[in-house]
Amino acid sequence: MKFISLFFAFFKIGLFAFGGGYTIVALARSEFVNKRRWISDGELCDFLALSQTLPGIISVNFAAFLGNRQGGFIGSVFAVSGMVFPAVLAILLLAHLITEANNYPVLKSALAGVRIAVAVMLLTLTFSQARTVLKSRFGVLLAVSAFIWILFDLSPAVPLIIAGIAGWLFYRQKGKVFE
Amino acid sequence: MTFLVLFYRFFYIGLFAVGGGFAIIPFLETLVDGAHWVSRDDLSNIIALAEMTPGAVGVNMATYTGFALAGIAGGLVATLGLITPSLIIVGVISRLWQHAKEFPLAVSVFNAVKAAVVGLLGSVFITLFLLIFQEQDVFIFDIRKIILFALTLGIVSYFKINAIIYIILLGIIGAIIGL
Structure with missing residues (x-):
């Protein structure tokens, strides 16, 4: 029963995940933090940061972490399958039909609306994560530097690695956990 | 094979x-x-x-x-x-x-990485926000999109609305007003 409900919860998220990876995280926050209360904002942070640093598709990693949290390895299999199912189905059904959005003006307009929703979701997600994670001036500094670095289209891996080293140095110098 | x-x-x-x-x-x-x-x-x-x-x-x-x-x-x-x-x-x-989680050094490193991920989320938001105005690789400014964005953000900050609901609503609005 638990596995079936994991599958369908992620199916629902996968179905509305326009715009890829981070949309899934934002949707998951709405579903699992606010509505079902399976996880806290803090755990969402942990999973997001781990998904980002590990190899693989971020949204797949993220679903796997949540599934694993709820039901071990089998749970992660159900969560990931549920999430990719709509994407697989959509491609199998549409691969022949759609080549260019221009042929379908209504679809294009609807998608323009959806993009606005996605941007709002991401901004809300960013604020909620900032409130949960950033507890010191040093943390804010790391966040702002990463923000600027990636804004200039440089590799997102670099600020994450530098931040990790900073956290290590912080602990060695001050003898307490970085917050 | x-x-x-x-x-x-x-x-x-x-x-x-x-x-x-x-x-x-x-x-x-x-x-x-x-x-x-x-x-x-x-x-x-x-x-x-x-x-x-x-x-x-x-x-x-x-x-x-x-x-x-x-x-x-x-x-x-x-x-x-x-x-x-x-x-x-x-x-x-x-x-x-x-x-x-039992090792303070690991927690310290991970907390710093999480701070950088917040910055990363911020930059993803900027990318997605700019994507709102993108039509076939051309940047077209549309005041209606700004208004819809601000309205949605305002409503979402005051009332906890499931993200899926405003994805659908904005898709419909987009199709109706021909964004």
Whole structure:
């Protein structure tokens, strides 16, 4: 029963995940933090940061972490399958039909609306994560530097690695956990 | 034989694609240049299609390539190849993570990485916000989009609305007013 409900919860998220990876995280926050209360904002942070640093598709990693949290390895299999199912189905059904959005003006307009929703979701997600994670001036500094670095289209891996080293140095110098 | 190669190719992408989202595109280009499985036109089609269908670009691409080469079963095998590394890695890390939490040094490093991820989210928001005004690679400013964005953000900050609801609503509004 638990596995079936994991599958369908992620199916629902996968179905509305326009715009890829981070949309899934934002949707998951709405579903699992606010509505079902399976996880806290803090755990969402942990999973997001781990998904980002590990190899693989971020949204797949993220679903796997949540599934694993709820039901071990089998749970992660159900969560990931549920999430990719709509994407697989959509491609199998549409691969022949759609080549260019221009042929379908209504679809294009609807998608323009959806993009606005996605941007709002991401901004809300960013604020909620900032409130949960950033507890010191040093943390804010790391966040702002990463923000600027990636804004200039440089590799997102670099600020994450530098931040990790900073956290290590912080602990060695001050003898307490970085917050 | 085809199935085995398909599985292996996408397993490889799933194992080494770090960064996520559109960062996967350089990896997908190896399917064009290295394997000659898909043409460059196919690749740009699939990116456009990925924007119109739910789910991560990587998953869409795996399904499309597998489907083009070996039908529905091919699409499924390629997708399975892509998600398998994530399931294994997350399974292992989830277990280790419980122990790592007991080491203050690990927590310190991880907290710093989380701070950087907040900055990363901020920059993803900027990218997605600019995407609102993108039409066929041209930047077109539209005041209606700004108003819709501000309105949605205002409403969402005051009332807890499930993200799926405003994705649907904005899609409908977009189609009606012809964004």
